[in-house]
Amino acid sequence: MIEQDGFEISSFIVSTPTECALNYAYDDEEKILDELGHLGVTEVGHYHEFFVTVDRDYSIPLKEQYYQVVEGLKKILDNC
Numbered sequence: 001m002i003e004q005d006g007f008e009i010s011s012f013i014v015s016t017p018t019e020c021a022l023n024y025a026y027d028d029e030e031k032i033l034d035e036l037g038h039l040g041v042t043e044v045g046h047y048h049e050f051f052v053t054v055d056r057d058y059s060i061p062l063k064e065q066y067y068q069v070v071e072g073l074k075k076i077l078d079n080c
Helices: 026-039 062-076
Strands: 011-015 041-046 050-055
Touching: 011 062, 026 041, 026 050, 026 062, 050 062
Parallel strands: none
Antiparallel strands: 011 050, 041 050
């Protein structure tokens, strides 16, 4: 866990490259939640890119959780 003066990271946002949501489909949003929910992904938003809110899973290092979410998004979204 990363903590400084009582402050800690309890969740974080991952945003995809700009072109990832240009061909947005509702199925993409559902697929992200279904396939990455076990990694802490709780919310998906989109504009020109997707935004996913991730709750911290303290059983794995932050760096590893972040990496797994990014790699999962790359597999789901074929234009990333």
